[in-house]
Amino acid sequence: MADIEDAAEDTNAAVWKSDIGVSFWKSTASDRERRRAGHRELMAELLPFDAAEPFTFADLGAGTGAAARTILDHFSGAHAILADFSPQMMAQGALELEPYTGRYTYVEFDLTQVGGWPAQIPDPVDAVISSLSVHHLRDERKQTLFGEIIAHLAPGGWYLNYDPVMPPDPVVEEAWLRAGDRRDPSAADKRAHRSPEEHLRYENHVRYMIPLEPQLGFLRAAGFEGVDVYWKELDYVIYGGRRPRA
Numbered sequence: 232m233a234d235i236e237d238a239a240e241d242t243n244a245a246v247w248k249s250d251i252g253v254s255f256w257k258s259t260a261s262d263r264e265r266r267r268a269g270h271r272e273l274m275a276e277l278l279p280f281d282a283a284e285p286f287t288f289a290d291l292g293a294g295t296g297a298a299a300r301t302i303l304d305h306f307s308g309a310h311a312i313l314a315d316f317s318p319q320m321m322a323q324g325a326l327e328l329e330p331y332t333g334r335y336t337y338v339e340f341d342l343t344q345v346g347g348w349p350a351q352i353p354d355p356v357d358a359v360i361s362s363l364s365v366h367h368l369r370d371e372r373k374q375t376l377f378g379e380i381i382a383h384l385a386p387g388g389w390y391l392n393y394d395p396v397m398p399p400d401p402v403v404e405e406a407w408l409r410a411g412d413r414r415d416p417s418a419a420d421k422r423a424h425r426s427p428e429e430h431l432r433y434e435n436h437v438r439y440m441i442p443l444e445p446q447l448g449f450l451r452a453a454g455f456e457g458v459d460v461y462w463k464e465l466d467y468v469i470y471g472g473r474r475p476r477a
């Protein structure tokens with residue numbers, strides 16, 4: 232019964248598989264991507280490939296391909312498998328990815344489906360990334376997904392995740408809010424006066440978001456080595472690790 236109730240409250244598919252949700256995402260993209268460009272660069276810089284080396288990586292919850300594009304820009308021999316469950320996000324991505332034609336493949340993949348990896352993701356795959364999608368998954372699924380990622384990675388292959396995290400305690404939360412509100416003086420007002428749509432998006436954003444530490448534990452438990460927080464600023468992090476070479 233609890234599961235049925237929880238599932239009814241999970242608005243994630245409704246948000247991402249709706250024209251309105253995707254229009255909103257598109258309308259806020261340029262501001263967001265300006266802020267995130269450096270973080271996305273770091274994900275590319277962390278990958279262990281030579282500039283022209285051929286390799287294939289999967290981007291889980293790829294959306295319109297913002298994270299994958301940075302990697303394609305860094306590595307001329309890279310091919311991206313962009314996995315997502317939203318036809319609307321993939322259609323928008325196909326427009327934006329026109330300059331990368333031939334260097335990427337979209338595949339439908341609902342990340343909530345245990346063991347549902349599409350055959351188009353090579354097994355093994357050279358690297359896996361995710362960006363702003365894992366926080367939409369329940370904790371049990373975060374854990375099984377990390378297990379599936381390491382099982383699909385080639386030995387020595389890296390997984391990197393860029394995601395928001397919850398504060399571990401109220402003191403940290405207060406500090407994050409203080410700094411965030413100084414950067415955006417309208418933020419406190421926006422928090423206090425969300426429209427119903429903004430409230431829905433916010434609820435969807437935070438529903439399964441958890442602090443950082445347990446996620447690092449999930450990676451280690453799955454068998455990753457080199458697990459680290461490679462970048463962090465307030466509530467946004469890049470963490471990851473690699474599949475042991477042998």
Ligand SMILES: C[S@@+](CC[C@H](N)C(=O)[O-])C[C@H]1O[C@@H](n2cnc3c(N)ncnc32)[C@H](O)[C@@H]1O
Nearest residue numbers: 247292293294297316317341342343362363364
């Ligand atoms: C916040 S957007 C991030 C998109 C992109 N990775 C980026 O960094 O710009 C979240 C993406 O995760 C996808 N997503 C959410 N839940 C998913 C699921 N269960 N299976 C597959 N994709 C999912 C959404 O469709 C959307 O494209």
